[in-house]
Amino acid sequence: MFVAKHFNELTLEELNAIYIIRAKVFAIGLGFGDPDPDLADREAIHLMHEDDDGRILAYMRLMDIHENIQGTKYGPVPDSWTLSRVSVLEETRGTGLGRRLLEEALDYIKNETDAAYVDISAQAYLKDTYYKSAGFKQISDEYDEAGMPHVRMIKKIER
Structure with a gap:
């Protein structure tokens, strides 16, 4: 089951589970040294997939870039x-x-915002996988972000 919530709608259990999955993927799995959590969490939409026991298996945050959220690099x-x-x-x-x-x-x-584009910083090794098949176009050369090669990609939202 997928669910999207604003920060103030998250339960303490969900917030804890979000930080656990992010730590497993970024700090432990990839060795990222960027601070996590950060203040951007307060302004983001938190999208997660939970199993039947309430365990978060997949997660991402969605943010309006124009909100000038601390921690964004775009x-x-x-x-x-x-x-x-x-x-x-x-x-x-x-x-x-x-x-x-x-x-x-x-x-x-597409359905809950008036955004015209989605602009991401993708790990370079993923650029030709599901991002490309979802319609994202690479708009930068590779650059270093948190010690890993990334590329900037953009997708126009079709309504």
């Missing part, structure tokens, strides 16, 4: 939202859950 793109902290537990990778999470995020942005 230049101005008119009328755009971004996706960040994309996390899928290792044991569920390869099941299509990550692709479904991305589809849910794009549907949310």
